[in-house]
Amino acid sequence: MSEKIAIVGSGLIGRSWAVLFARGGYRVVLYDVKEELMTQAMEVVQAQLHSLHESNLLLGRDPAECYTRVSTSTFLSSAVEGALLLQECVPEDVELKRKVFSELDTLVSDTTILSSSTSCIVPSKFTETLSHRSNCIVSHPVNPPHYCPAVEIIPAPWTTDLAKDKTISIMKQIGMKPVVAKKECDGFILNRLQYAVLQESWRLVEDGVCDPQDIDTVMTSGLGLRWSFIGPFQTIHLNAPEGVTDYAERYSDGIVRVSKQFGEPRHMTGETLEKVREYVEGEVPMDKHKENLQWRDGVLKQLAVFKQSIPDKP
Amino acid sequence: MSEKIAIVGSGLIGRSWAVLFARGGYRVVLYDVKEELMTQAMEVVQAQLHSLHESNLLLGRDPAECYTRVSTSTFLSSAVEGALLLQECVPEDVELKRKVFSELDTLVSDTTILSSSTSCIVPSKFTETLSHRSNCIVSHPVNPPHYCPAVEIIPAPWTTDLAKDKTISIMKQIGMKPVVAKKECDGFILNRLQYAVLQESWRLVEDGVCDPQDIDTVMTSGLGLRWSFIGPFQTIHLNAPEGVTDYAERYSDGIVRVSKQFGEPRHMTGETLEKVREYVEGEVPMDKHKENLQWRDGVLKQLAVFKQSIPDKP
Structure with a gap:
């Protein structure tokens, strides 16, 4: 059976991560506090898997098969149990990150990687006091990540090379392009x-x-x-x-x-x-902001398809 | 009969300008000191016109018809006579630009725009003492300009609004995207x-x-x-x-x-x-530098074609 990834938070970013990890062959458990949030999330995951497949961006996998590997849970302990990596996707608030990571710290095994999606908070700010701090790291995606594959990998000063290398390897496995900081840096790269x-x-x-x-x-x-x-x-x-x-x-x-x-x-x-x-x-008028976001994502999708057709360098 | 553009210098940039002005419907006279340089240039112009046509980047014109509007001259005075605009494309050397512009100044009519392709020298550095300095301006293209349509328009302090507006209008006519500086600026934009x-x-x-x-x-x-x-x-x-x-x-x-x-x-x-x-x-190994340049230009061409297919914003 394939290895398991836990996603903590079923919002916009959490859903995209679910699709990406499923595309990479992993089992995915999507965690959130309310069942109804995840019903909605699962619909989006299914639609995105099919959309990626149509554009030949699903790494050759079958969207239905990928979907069978995604499940949900409202129990954090069972969601993260035995996970190879957990990807935290809660709102950008350092106190909230501290709270969530403290709770996760009590639940995870010694080998699970605790990866945060934060776009701007360096990992030392919310992992210093944790027992599993050497397994903590930031993996910051670009939105929408399935069309913009760069992902910033930011280790804390105490993150082990093993945790960093495993994270990079997992990100490559799911079709992302890791951009690796050797040390923390305000604003990342x-x-x-x-x-x-x-x-x-x-x-x-x-x-x-x-x-x-x-x-x-x-x-x-x-x-x-x-x-x-x-x-x-x-x-x-x-x-x-x-x-x-x-x-x-x-x-x-x-x-x-x-x-x-x-x-x-x-x-x-x-x-x-x-x-x-x-x-x-x-x-881009404000009353068409949402439509223009969809337009942008549509162009990014076409661009991702286009880039697959670029011939290799001589 | 369509209006005339003079191109001073038949190198890489001069040739591209010839193609672009021909695409925009102008007559083009390509000037250089040696006949054989221009024979080579004309072959490149013809090939580029056909290549743009194949990619639907010739603004709907016929490449053979465009080519008939391009001619060459080794006489500067006849090349620039009656020109709406002349585009200078000599090497990036301020002394050389001064010398060339001084000579052009004695030959042009009071309405001809004297446009320089310089990528880094502000126009006041080589136009201050000229009788026609109010018609002098910089139109700096990106290489290759037929796939990267941005062109930086940099007026000197004494350039008239009329000359600036005419230059902008001509650039739009030939399918370029003018980026207009309101004043000189080291490094341009x-x-x-x-x-x-x-x-x-x-x-x-x-x-x-x-x-x-x-x-x-x-x-x-x-x-x-x-x-x-x-x-x-x-x-x-x-x-x-x-x-x-x-x-x-x-x-x-x-x-x-x-x-x-x-x-x-x-x-x-x-x-x-x-x-x-x-x-x-x-x-990009140095022994494949040239091939990689061709590869880059090929991708830029495909990207230009791709961008034509992007739907309008909502």
Whole structure:
């Protein structure tokens, strides 16, 4: 029988994790406090499994067979019993994480990995006092994770290499792309890059260099096209005839000069926020926010399908 | 008869501009010093026109008809005579740009726009003393421009609104997506965003937070997927239930806190460069650099075709 994964919390992220672990061949027990939450969750899981299958994103598995491996429980102890890994998906509140992890700590075996989905709380903040703290780690997915496979793996200072390596291996098994921090880092990795872009974008608008739409255009019709399949480092390697050392020789001084002008971080408030709001609401009106989210996820799905068709590098 | 565009310099960028202006319905005269350079250029132009047509990226025009509108000249005065716009594509050297623009200044009419393809030199550096300086502007394309349609429009302090607006309108006519700076800015817009990401990526690797491949993965399997079709501002607008003001309220303090940790710009040298080089050359070996460039451009082409199929926003 395949190994078991416990998912603590049946919301948006918990449901997606259930689909992903099922896709990877695991048995999945979805835990939540109320039965009716999980009835709803199971419907979504079933629909997502079929949707992934139709797009050839189910790693060759049968959606019905995957679905049979997903069950639910309102008993935390039986949900986590014997689990290889448990994936916590409760709201982003450090006190709540502490409470949940303390309870989990009393229930899990010495080999179970306690993995949190938190997007911004470093694991030392809610695992320090636990008996099983060496098995605690963060596995932060991108939403929606079945189309955006990056997952940030953030160990606490006391997480063992064994727990980290097992987590990475499980994530690969379910078709995710682990991005591994060697140590805790405020904002993790993805958001630090996002914030670097957001801050410089904000300054350019606030300082009257360009309008908000110019930022989005330069990304969607320029930089973002490359970055959707080759990252920042491979991009610069290909942008100089003799590769990345050539690029560094040519451009490092200019990059440092320009970067020195970036200046202090800006708070996202005031007239600039108003300007950005006017632009984005013109493109994505609040009364169609939900439909536009579905549109975005639909495009991300198509993009995931597209990326499967990209030929291997020469 | 359709209006005329002069292209000064028949290298990689000049050839691409010839294709783009022909696609937009203009007559194009490609100028260079040697006849044989242009024979080669014309072959590339013809091949690119057919390739774009096959991918439905020629704005509905016939490639053979487009090609008949492209001619060459080794006489600068006749090449630029009567041109609506001339696009300069000589190497990135401010002295050379000054020399070329000074010569062009003596040849052009009072209505011709003098547009430079420079990627990094602000137009005031090579246009200040010209009689026609009010018609001078930068139109910086992304390579390859027929698949990455962003073009940065950078006016000098003395560029008239008329010249700027005409340039924007011509760029739209040929299927490009203008990104307009309201004033000169070191690094323009695209590279400032790229440098913000590169610098934070460099610091994360240099400070031992992650390996270079993690940077590329978090981009290609995370952030870059969204950014290939919705930019940084629309992304955050969709990442909070009540839109961008909600996002700003929730995250602005955290973004400022994290951004304050970014610290000083780093020079791209030493052990970190060696680490990055090892990674990128493992993925893209130098002896296959050229083939990988072709691979990248092929994927960008497929991505351009894919993006045409994205449904409109709700």
